Amino acid sequence: MDGTLPTAVAGAVLGLLAGALLQRTHYCFMGAVSDWALFGGLRRLRAWMLAAGLGVLGTHALFLFTGLPREDVPHLSGPVFWLGPVAGGLVFGFGMVLAGGCPSRDLVRAASGSARALLAVLLVAVSAGATMAGVLAPLYGWLRAVGTLPTEVPASLPDLLAAAGLPQAGVVVPLVSGGALVAAALADPALRRPGPELAAGLGLGLLVVAGYAVTGLLLYDPFEPRPVVSLAYVGPSARTLWWLAVEGGLPSFGAALVLGTLAGAFLSARARGELRFEGFADRADALRHATGGILMGLGGTLAMGCTVGQGLSGLSTLSLASLLAVTAIVAGARLALAWLAAGSPLPRLFSTSSHTPARTGGPRP
Numbered sequence: 239m240d241g242t243l244p245t246a247v248a249g250a251v252l253g254l255l256a257g258a259l260l261q262r263t264h265y266c267f268m269g270a271v272s273d274w275a276l277f278g279g280l281r282r283l284r285a286w287m288l289a290a291g292l293g294v295l296g297t298h299a300l301f302l303f304t305g306l307p308r309e310d311v312p313h314l315s316g317p318v319f320w321l322g323p324v325a326g327g328l329v330f331g332f333g334m335v336l337a338g339g340c341p342s343r344d345l346v347r348a349a350s351g352s353a354r355a356l357l358a359v360l361l362v363a364v365s366a367g368a369t370m371a372g373v374l375a376p377l378y379g380w381l382r383a384v385g386t387l388p389t390e391v392p393a394s395l396p397d398l399l400a401a402a403g404l405p406q407a408g409v410v411v412p413l414v415s416g417g418a419l420v421a422a423a424l425a426d427p428a429l430r431r432p433g434p435e436l437a438a439g440l441g442l443g444l445l446v447v448a449g450y451a452v453t454g455l456l457l458y459d460p461f462e463p464r465p466v467v468s469l470a471y472v473g474p475s476a477r478t479l480w481w482l483a484v485e486g487g488l489p490s491f492g493a494a495l496v497l498g499t500l501a502g503a504f505l506s507a508r509a510r511g512e513l514r515f516e517g518f519a520d521r522a523d524a525l526r527h528a529t530g531g532i533l534m535g536l537g538g539t540l541a542m543g544c545t546v547g548q549g550l551s552g553l554s555t556l557s558l559a560s561l562l563a564v565t566a567i568v569a570g571a572r573l574a575l576a577w578l579a580a581g582s583p584l585p586r587l588f589s590t591s592s593h594t595p596a597r598t599g600g601p602r603p
Contacts, residue, residue, distance in 0.1 A: 241481075241488035248452045249491040253498020256445055256469060257346060260499070261506040265438035266343045267545040268334045271571045276579065284423040285435040286549070291419030292443025293554030297450055298396075298412035306454040310466040312542070313557035314393045319542070321385020322378070323563035326540025327548075330472075331570025333533025335578070336526050340545040341471040341534060345496065349503035352516040357524065358531035359475065365535025367476035378540060395556040412556060445469060446550050453491060468554070470547030471496065472538030541566065 259265070263285075270286055273279035300306040308314050334340045337358040339347060344362070347355030368374045392398045395415075400407035429435055449468025458466070474492030481493045489497065507513050518524040538544045541563040543552050549567065552560030 241485075241490045241493075243488060244457055245453075245491045246488045246494045248457060249489070249494030250498035250501075252445060252449055252452070252469065253495040253500075254502035254505075256342075256442075256495075257349065257499035257502025257504075258506040259438065259441040259445070259502075260342060260346045261350065261503040261512075262510070263434035263438035263441070265434070265442065266339055267549060268339050268343065268571060271331075271568055272335075272575060275572045275575050281426060281428060281435055284426050284429050285439040287419045288423035288429070288436070288439025289442035289446070289550055290553050291416045291421075291423060292440065293446040293550050294412050294416030294419065294556060296443065296447030297554040298408075298416070298556075300447065300450055300454070302409065304451075304455055306450060307458065307463070307466060310454070310458075310463050311450075311555055312465050312467065313552045313555045313560055316393070317389045318387040318391050318393050318558050319382055319385060320387055320559065320562055321381050322540040322542060323548070323559045324566045325381065325385075326537040326542070327563040327566025328537070328570035328573070329533050330537030330541055330544065331567040331572075332574045333530040333537060333570075334545070334567070335530070335571050335574035337530025337534060338527065341475060341538070342499070342544070342546050344531075345471065345499050346503040347516070349500045350507040350512060351514045354516055354518060354523065354527045358527045358534070360479075361528055361531030362472060362535040362538070363475040363479040365532045366472050366539045367479060367535075369536050369539035370473065370476060374536065381540060393557060393559070395558060395561065398558065415556065442469075442546075442550060446554050449551065450554075467491065468551040469495065470543055470551055471499075472535060472544045472547060476535070476539075537570075 265285065266282070267286055270282035273281070274283050297306075301308055337344060338354065339358075341359065341362050344352075344355040344358045348359050365374075369378050392401055396407045396411040399411055404410065423439060424430055429439070446468050450466060453464075453468070454466035458464075470492065474490075474496045477490055478493040478496040481487075481489050504513075518527075534544070538547070541548060542559060543549070543563060545564075545567060548560045548563040553564055
């Protein structure tokens with residue numbers, strides 16, 4: 239959205255809330271996948287399921303009862319671009335493990351004093367900008383040209399099933415899928431008790447719905463329609479860097495969201511006494527975080543979102559592209575974790591140790 243005072247304030251407020259929540263709960267999608275892949279632990283993954291389920295239920299309630307303009311939601315507009323979410327999701331998931339967290343987590347770590355995360359965040363922004371409008375833009379354009387479904391293919395799962403003949407698919411599919419995610423998350427008694435996982439799941443789910451409500455209802459202008467968006471961090475990171483270096487003026491919604499997230503995480507870390515400088519263990523550690531940041535910027539742009547932009551905001555619309563992207567991100571992360579754990583050439587390239595990548599800043603939440 240364009241940089242106006244209301245959009246800048248809205249993005250900053252949502253960012254402050256998201257940054258404080260992410261810092262206090264230490265929510266990390268990469269950590270959730272790591273727990274699942276390496277130890278069979280599902281608690282942090284259930285927190286994501288709770289957030290995703292609430293996002294689905296809340297966003298579709300907005301569609302059904304408030305007139306939220308579906309046609310202006312980027313995840314639901316235009317033909318389905320399938321190749322970018324698949325290829326980009328794999329690249330993003332791999333880079334996420336190398337960088338020790340996704341862009342939202344790295345923003346929180348950077349605000350708390352991590353030079354490792356700051357490097358990854360800066361390179362996410364540079365790489366995303368290069369893919370959107372720079373030297374890598376031809377690759378993005380070529381993938382869209384060869385990897386887009388015909389225009390008659392519906393963009394969301396409810397629309398696809400409605401076209402296949404399922405009665406009331408626009409109500410039934412969100413209700414069943416969102417309800418199933420919430421039920422699966424709360425099946426763990428530990429998640430039903432107050433704690434960081436429950437707070438992260440509830441808070442992120444509600445913030446995703448709030449983002450759509452603010453941009454699609456509170457700030458919506460039918461005479462000058464703009465994209466109806468919610469939380470996201472890859473593209474907005476590039477727009478933040480462009481705003482800081484070139485544009486000036488009032489930041490866009492996405493740039494304000496990124497800046498607000500940094501501020502919210504910093505204020506929360508300071509209030510909790512958790513500001514700590516974190517440097518690089520060695521040159522290989524810096525190289526691994528730099529590579530992870532570049533891969534996340536490239537992959538996240540091709541996938542049209544990250545673990546928040548696609549994994550929560552996009553998934554809440556039940557967009558087909560978002561479903562593909564989330565699946566590919568998890569697959570890419572699991573591939574990277576398997577390579578690191580198996581002592582493949584990858585750890586030897588990025589680490590001075592052939593066995594324990596975590597000692598040099600490997601895949602830690």
